[in-house]
Amino acid sequence: MEELATIIATASPLVYAVVGETITEKAGVINLSLDGSIMLSAMAAFATSFITGSVWLGFLAAILVSAGIAALIAFSSIKLHLNQIAVGFVLTLLAADLASFLGDPYVGERAAHVEPWAIPGLSKIPVIGDVLFDHNLSVYGSYLVVIAAYWFIFRTKRGLELQGVGERPEAAFARGIPVNRLRYIYTIIGGGLVGMAGAAFSLDVKLGWRDGLTQNFGWIALAIVIFGGWHPIRGAIGCYLFGALQTLALKLQPVWPDLSQILPILPFALMIFTLLLVYLDWFRRLGDRHPGWRRLLASDPPSGIGRIFKRE
Template sequence: MNPETLAIVISYATPLVFAVIGETITEKAGVVNLSLDGSMLLSAMTGFAVSFTTGNVVLGLMAGGLISSNIALVIAFSSIRLRLNQIAVGIVLTLFAAKLSAFLGQDFVRKPGPSVQDLHIPVLGDIPGIGPILFQQNLLVYSSYILVGFFFWFIFYTRQGLNLQAVGERPEAAYARGIDVNKLRYFYTALGGFLVGLGGAAFSLDVKLGWSDGHIANFGWIALAIVIFGGWHPIRAALGCYLFGLLQLVALKLQPLFPQLSQVLPIIPFPLMIMTLVFINHRKIQYLILRNNVFGRFITGRAPSALGESFQRL
């Protein structure tokens, strides 16, 4: 593994980092946005189409974020106001947004368009070893680092972050403490959806350039799996994305040697997700393997208690 290879892994995983952080925030607030696969496709298409038309990559990224944010708001509205099941609405929106992306994007298929420009950070990029891996990338990648750090700090070390956790864990208690549960849920669902959309647009503008039907199909599901693998923790989730990026690269390198293996490796996040869930839900396993050490505390995540449940004021 030379530095260039690892740099590719980092840049390849960056769109997923955005999406996974976004979904983590949404789920921390107790809302499941299951529409990720469709949302990311639609925002990848929108992001590329807008950048292609205007020639401005930033506008494309924002447009991608906004469209996905709106899809997320539909889920929040139908769950909070209309008391519909989040899973049902999420699945319908997944299929709908995926088809819509193919239909609306038909004029943009396989056209060369703008992409995010590289930007090397002068001093940090020259550090031997990690410099070329981490700091000879582009602004999108740097903002993903900041995002991960920011939300780690925000969720666990700020008053607002505690409120966010309270809303996802014990909405009744949060409400009793004077927190407007549903307002926060709307906000964090929209914010999470925006980041998911940034991730989608980042795919078509940075990693898998351009647009075609089903351009990044299944990456939304992969992101959902990594959120769980990451135990609803921003740093672990980001590491999960890099791990996935690494696996993809390994699959690519092994392609000539083991063609079967390379086709099957992309599904690895899903068994990992299931294993993580079994792991964190099984007290015996937890007790046997993890005990009370730092590693154990880092590895055990738990889903927000009120995940997927709607909160109705009496």
């Protein structure tokens, strides 16, 4: 049970990032900068919390930094018609280096962090209470974000518009939906959530700042978005699966001390190759043969993804 609680807590930053990127990609934009965005926002959150003593301001700083990067990607794609992958990749490396450079004075410092807070009542429920409701606000926020994103995308009219913008931008435009304005909005909102992932790392899960604190988590988040078939709940399940792999690797370190250096790398490799299964044809055919599984396995990307929408 204790392990389950650990998995839920360690996966919470990834949940923010995956839900954020899912919203962005649903609108038809790829924000490839996640690995750098998370790193820079983690640094910004920690530095802000260190200077002001406020965790809230730390989260706010992280959201602003990452939403700013997302806005730049949206601008360069929508206004300048640049390739989103190219701009995103450059920003990945740039933001990570900027985090190292600006974060140098804060390495090894201690700052205010997210305090534990068991939800009164709910945390007393046997088993579930310990696993789900004995954490802190950052972790509870990650549940809320998943549920809210699911409800918004699939249960509201605005969510339907969002899907239309990502799937059939021309058709959406013909129906009077301002495609590019919505793409700006959802890319920036998604970027803000990615920033919360950074803050959740440096102010909660990995307390503190050092070079490379969140390295590779952004890439894993991008992979999980695909693994989750652009669905917030399945994406969250992917995050918990990855959290489980990480916790397992940690548990195995005393068992195989010889391998202790490579165990932390293994979850990343394993996760990516699990994801690759989703691409393979036989896996898709499995979905066709068992219509009941189709919902579970289907993972077609929004068909307008990465495509620039131009008004003719």
